[in-house]
Amino acid sequence: MQDRQKKYEINNRTLLRKVKEHMKGRTAAEKHNKYLQELYNTLSDENNSLKRKAYAKSNL
Numbered sequence: 001m002q003d004r005q006k007k008y009e010i011n012n013r014t015l016l017r018k019v020k021e022h023m024k025g026r027t028a029a030e031k032h033n034k035y036l037q038e039l040y041n042t043l044s045d046e047n048n049s050l051k052r053k054a055y056a057k058s059n060l
Helices: 002-058
Strands: none
Touching: none
């Protein structure tokens, strides 16, 4: 019976470690995704601004 309990505890610790590793990776991926989204938004705003300026110049 103690053998089964020991196996269960080892398995439980292993699974918890894997979950923690997964969550750490997920957190890092979410941070990177947020960074990329902000970068995209900034570049998109700059692009739209340049397009408006070019359009205004061409209409003069």
